[in-house]
Amino acid sequence: MATPSSYKQAREASKQAGARDPIPDFARPLVDRISASGVHVRWGFRQHEWFLVDHLIKKCGIPAMAATAVRAARRTDVDSARYFLPGWRELPPQPAPGTQRPQLRAVGGTSTTDERVAQGQALAAMFREQEQQALNPGHPQETA
Structure with missing residues (x-):
C-alpha cells in the first residue's frame, strides 16, 4: 500500500499546484493507460480511496484494472473514476510470479x-x- 508520506507529498504538491485532488505517483501509470484508451474521467478520490486504489494496483495489476475500466466506459457514460471501484474490487489477484500459462492441447480431427x-x-x-x-x-x- 502507499505510505502516508506519499500522501503527504501528494497533498503538498496539491497545495503548490492549487489542485484539489492530485493523482499520486503510484496511480499515474493506471490513469495514463486508461486515458490513452480514450476514457477521460475525473480522478477526485479522497485520501482513503487512494489507499484502496494503491492496494488494488498491487493486488490486481494495472493491465487488468485498465481493461475493466475501458470495458465499463464502453457500456455507459462514466464521469468519475469512482465508478470503476466496484469492478476493480471484484478482480482476481494477479498470478504468482513465475506462473506459466497452461498448455492448450490441439483438437484433432477434421x-x-x-x-x-x-x-x-x-x-x-x-x-x-x-x-x-x-x-x-x-x-x-x-x-x-
Missing part, C-alpha cells in the same frame, strides 16, 4: 465446417453436370 464446404462443393458440381446435360442432350459432357 472441422465440420470443412466437411460441409466439401459436401456443398460436391453438390454444386453435381448440379452443374445435370444442368449441362439438360442443356445439351445427346452430347457427352466432359468432366473437369
